[in-house]
Structure formats: C-alpha cells, structure tokens
Amino acid sequence: MDPVERAREILRQYxxxxxxxGRLFASMGYGVENAERGRAIKTLLHMRLVYDYRNGVDVAEDLKALGRVHAPTRRFxxxxxxxxxxxxxxxxGGLLKDVEKYAESVAKALAEIDFGTFQVGSVVPRDMLEREREIVAKFGIETGESIKHEINRRIGRAVGELLRRPASKERPDVVATVNIIDGTVKVARNPLLLLGRYLKLSRVVSQGRLVPGASRTIEEVLDPVRARFGGSALVLHAAGREDSDVRMLGNGRPAVVEIKEPSKYRGDLSGLATEWVILSPLKPGTRNDVREMKAKSKTSIKLYRAVALSDKPISAEDLAKLKALEGAVVVQRTPRRIKRLSPRARRRRMVYNIEAYQIADRVIEVFVRCQGGLYVKEFINGDGGRTQPSVAETLGASLEVVELDVLDVE
Ligand SMILES: [Zn+2]
Structure with missing residues (x-):
C-alpha cells in the first residue's frame, strides 16, 4: 500500500x-517519530498534488483537504x-502537538519517591480513542500505533530526559499516570519485594494472623524493615508455614518480605536480629521469585524435632520399632485443629528418616525428615486415628507433643 495515496483518501474525509x-503508518519505517512521518507524508502528497495541478489535473478538492492541515499547501x-x-x-484536537508539556508535573510528582525504574501511563478521553478507532476501521489500517501508546511513549521520553534515565518497559517501581484533560498526575508505587530467610526463636510468635496463645506476629516483629523503606505495610510470604508454638531454626525458612507502597526503593538490605525473629540479609526480588518459592515449598524436604510426653514408659526396644516408619507414606485426614480445609480431604506425604531418643521414662525426642506439607504433630500423636501410620500407634502409646521445631527446610 502506498501511504501517500492512502493519506490522500483519509485526509479527504478527516x-x-x-x-x-503519521501514527496510522507507525509500523512503516523505524526510528522516526509519528509527527515526522506525518509531516513527510504530507510533504510528498503536497508535491504530487502541486505537480498534478500544474499539469492541468483536477486536484483542487484534494489540495483544499490537505490545505486544512498543511501550511505550505495553504500558502500555495x-x-x-x-x-x-x-x-x-x-x-x-491539537493535543498531541505539545503533549510533552506534562513531563514536568510527572517529574515533580515522582520527586518525593526514591525509586529506580518508572513508567508513564495516561488517561485519554474515550471519544478520542473512538475517533481513532473509527478511522482505523474505515480504512483498514494495519500499520498503526494507538494514541495512548504514543502519548505514554512521548511523555515517558520527556520525563526520562528530565530525570536522566529512560522509562522502563518491564515492571517498574513506580507508574505515573497523567490525565491529559486536566493535567493531574497520579503515582502508583509498586511493592518492593525482598528475598531472605527467617529464623523464629519464639513459641509465642505467629506466622500470618495473630492466633490465641501468640503475643505478636512475625510481620509485627519485622516492622523496622518496613520503616526503612517508608512503606505503608509489610507482608511476609514464606515457603510453607509453622504454627505459632513451633520454632523455626537451622538456616531458617526462605521468605519474601513485601513492602507495600514504599517511598524508597533503595536502602538498608541488612537483616534484622530480635529476641523473637532473626531475618537474614535481603536482596531485591520479583513476583516470579514469590511464585517459585511457594511452588518449591510444596515438595521440599523438611527436618523436624519433636519432644513428646507419653502416657506410659517407653523403652529403647519400643523406639527401635519406629525405624519401620522410614519410607512410609503417611495418610492424613485434615487435623481437627485446622478448620479452614475440607475435613474429608486426605493428604499423603512421605517420611524419609526417623530418629528417636529417650529423654526420660515417658519423654522422647523424635527427629523426622519428611516431605513438605506433612502435619508433623499429627504424625506423632496420631490425631485419634485420623493420621496413619503414626508414632503413637507404632509405640502403642498415647503421645502429647510438647515441643516442636523445624530444623531445616531443604
Ligand atoms: Zn492529532
């Protein structure tokens, strides 16, 4: 298709x-801004029409149509x-002539935030978009770019020059949206995601919501990290979970600390050490890291330590029987303490290794290396027969788990 002849048809009507x-032919040619492209097409059309006109061809109507939007043709x-x-x-309506004028208000709106990457968006009146669609449909244009895209690109470029860094195409820290009718700017701050691991040394700190028996949540303990980045909230995403009375020891559990609406995207990435929770040094991550971590935690191997109290003395011979549980697939109906899941759901998890020691006549210490997702307390106490096989059933005793720790998340 000859863009000049197509432009002649379009300009007759619009x-x-x-x-x-120029935007209707945006994908023809590279590295040229639409205004330059449009001007070039108009100049070529002007030359063609003036040539024809001088040779006696009746192009007066086309010249008048072009003259409406082209000063040299008007002068001719x-x-x-x-x-x-x-x-x-x-x-x-003339708005695209100087759309870059909004760049300054965008830069000003972004000045309050210490960010790395940015993107510009815009609110464009619906009727403007519809008028563009009307022309694209009427002339079967397949080479165009949308007006919104051009506006975002041009303001983004101008902001980039002011801030001395280019606008980002990938998921940016902040997005400034310009309303091109009234010039107002809204800034959306994307969350800051920080990867690390945590240890929980306390039996009264809960992961997630505050539960009975817990005095605080991990998120509350980590609040100083939120404050470092001036965020509105902190959310912890962890690879699996432990109950509030379970300690998380060893190398800790992989986790992503999400800072909502930060006012700083750069800052202190050192860890945090408190009497309840220890957080490792952090590094910036992405949503994809959160997804991968959660997917991996379903299959990763965990090592637990439990101390259990028996209703009767346990002998060394009794403990030796527990070796039979190595390699067993444990079938668990949802524990009674967990209400949110379907009570009839059955979970199957593998136990790989088990070591047990006598602490006192009726007190044993059990180490269980198993597939992630095993309800370990129930594997020890049997949950009234809802978990099979179990340590309690194998020992022929009634067991109460008095201490549980996660020692390793592989
Ligand atoms: Zn225009």
Missing part, C-alpha cells in the same frame, strides 16, 4: 495533525487565489 496521520492555494481555513485535528 483533517489530521502530523502525529495522528492562497497564491492561486483559493483560501482555506486551518482545521483542528479530528482525532486529538
């Missing part, structure tokens, strides 16, 4: 500014005694 005309017509009024662009 007056378009350089940008809006005026010199031939034909006067044509300049017309406003049918699509943008």
């Amino acid at each position: 007056p378009l500014c350089d940008s809006c005309l 017509l005026a010199s031939n005694g034909i006067s044509v009024e300049e017309a406003r662009c049918y699509i943008c």
Whole structure:
C-alpha cells in the first residue's frame, strides 16, 4: 500500500495533525517519530498534488483537504487565489502537538519517591480513542500505533530526559499516570519485594494472623524493615508455614518480605536480629521469585524435632520399632485443629528418616525428615486415628507433643 495515496483518501474525509496521520503508518519505517512521518507524508502528497495541478489535473478538492492541515499547501492555494481555513485535528484536537508539556508535573510528582525504574501511563478521553478507532476501521489500517501508546511513549521520553534515565518497559517501581484533560498526575508505587530467610526463636510468635496463645506476629516483629523503606505495610510470604508454638531454626525458612507502597526503593538490605525473629540479609526480588518459592515449598524436604510426653514408659526396644516408619507414606485426614480445609480431604506425604531418643521414662525426642506439607504433630500423636501410620500407634502409646521445631527446610 502506498501511504501517500492512502493519506490522500483519509485526509479527504478527516483533517489530521502530523502525529495522528503519521501514527496510522507507525509500523512503516523505524526510528522516526509519528509527527515526522506525518509531516513527510504530507510533504510528498503536497508535491504530487502541486505537480498534478500544474499539469492541468483536477486536484483542487484534494489540495483544499490537505490545505486544512498543511501550511505550505495553504500558502500555495492562497497564491492561486483559493483560501482555506486551518482545521483542528479530528482525532486529538491539537493535543498531541505539545503533549510533552506534562513531563514536568510527572517529574515533580515522582520527586518525593526514591525509586529506580518508572513508567508513564495516561488517561485519554474515550471519544478520542473512538475517533481513532473509527478511522482505523474505515480504512483498514494495519500499520498503526494507538494514541495512548504514543502519548505514554512521548511523555515517558520527556520525563526520562528530565530525570536522566529512560522509562522502563518491564515492571517498574513506580507508574505515573497523567490525565491529559486536566493535567493531574497520579503515582502508583509498586511493592518492593525482598528475598531472605527467617529464623523464629519464639513459641509465642505467629506466622500470618495473630492466633490465641501468640503475643505478636512475625510481620509485627519485622516492622523496622518496613520503616526503612517508608512503606505503608509489610507482608511476609514464606515457603510453607509453622504454627505459632513451633520454632523455626537451622538456616531458617526462605521468605519474601513485601513492602507495600514504599517511598524508597533503595536502602538498608541488612537483616534484622530480635529476641523473637532473626531475618537474614535481603536482596531485591520479583513476583516470579514469590511464585517459585511457594511452588518449591510444596515438595521440599523438611527436618523436624519433636519432644513428646507419653502416657506410659517407653523403652529403647519400643523406639527401635519406629525405624519401620522410614519410607512410609503417611495418610492424613485434615487435623481437627485446622478448620479452614475440607475435613474429608486426605493428604499423603512421605517420611524419609526417623530418629528417636529417650529423654526420660515417658519423654522422647523424635527427629523426622519428611516431605513438605506433612502435619508433623499429627504424625506423632496420631490425631485419634485420623493420621496413619503414626508414632503413637507404632509405640502403642498415647503421645502429647510438647515441643516442636523445624530444623531445616531443604
Ligand atoms: Zn492529532
């Protein structure tokens, strides 16, 4: 398709500014801004029409149509005694001429935030988008770019020059959205995701919501990390979970600390050491890291230590029987203490290794290396027969788990 002839057809019906005309042919040619492209097409059309006109071809109507949106053509017509009024662009009404003027308010709105990457978006009136769609549909244009895309790109470039860094295409720290009708700017701050591991040394700190028996949550303990980045909230995403009375020891559990609406995207990434929770040094991550971590935690191997109290003395011979549980697939109906899941659901998890020691006549210490997701307390106490096989059943005793620790998340 010859863009000049196509432009001639379009301009007969619609007056378009350089940008809006050039944008219909945006994918033809590379490294040229739409306004330049539109101007070039108009210049070529002007040359063709003036040539034809001088050779006696009747192109007066096309010249008048072009003259509405092209000053040299207006001057040519005026010199031939034909006067044509300049017309406003049918699509943008002239707005695209200096859309870069919004860059300064965007830069000002972003000045309060210490961010790394940014992106510019815009609110464009619906009727403007519809007028563009109308022309694209009517002339079967397949080479165009959307007006919104051009506005975002151009303001983004101008902001980039002010801030001395280019706008980002990938998920940016902040997105500034310009309303091109009233010039207002809204800034959305994407969450900051920080990867690390945590140890929980306390039996009264809960992961997630505050539960009976817990005095605080891990998220509350980690609040100083939120404060470092001036965020509105902190959310902890962890690879699996432990109950509030279970300690998380060893190398800790992989976790992602999410800081909502930070005012700083750079800052102190050192860990945090408190009497309840220890957080390792952090490094920036992505949503994908959170997804991968959660997916991995379903299959990762965990090592637990439990101390259990028996209703009767346990002998060394009794403990030796527990070796039979190595390699067993444990079938668990949802524990009674967990209400949110379907009570009839059955979970199957593998126990790989088990070591047990006598602490006192009726007190044993059991180490269980198993597949992630095993309900370990229930594997020890049997949960009234809802978990099979179990340590209690194998020992023929009634067991109460008095201490449980996670020693390793592999
Ligand atoms: Zn326009």
